[in-house]
Amino acid sequence: DAKTTQPPSMDCAEGRAANLPCNHSTISGNEYVYWYRQIHSQGPQYIIHGLKNNETNEMASLIITEDRKSSTLILPHATLRDTAVYYCIVLTSGTYKYIFGTGTRLKVLA
């Protein structure tokens, strides 16, 4: 599985968009990008995933660059409850071996 690189921490003002970057420069053609978050030692929560097209759901948007070497998770209107550690994971299609890195600790400020 490809390795991912994320900044260790970020701050975001409440109500503003939070843009969380992830670098996965060694990603293969059949590998998906998944995003999870973990709020204060609760179980990690699935947010969104994609292969090469941009994706949007009720929680967030995922923007994947054309060369697929990086992606950005966008929380359009961050709230205090979005304060969490966000993990970017690359996963080969058909496999289940999720490898969690150190993630980005997002703090949403009032």
Next chain:
Amino acid sequence: DAGVIQSPRHEVTEMGQEVTLRCKPISGHNSLFWYRQTMMRGLELLIYFNNNVPIDDSGMPEDRFSAKMPNASFSTLKIQPSEPRDSAVYFCASSSWASGNTIYFGEGSWLTVV
């Protein structure tokens, strides 16, 4: 729908005692995972099962750890004998082809070995 259910939520035990953690995956899911989380090592995959069969146990730290999945709705992670360095949060997760490889985590079992 009920999510992944883990028990106990918290356990404090003495070094040398046997610890059994339990997990009920989401109904219909055919893959189950055990993870461990510590401050030092983060989230580590210990073992995963597919259709009740262990597929990859390379993350199991040592022989003191064992995991079983006797049926599709139940799994256990056992530590015998327990040691203080086993103190961690243990997460169970499940997945299915229908969920598109997305895995869903339980709320974890907080283990403290004194």
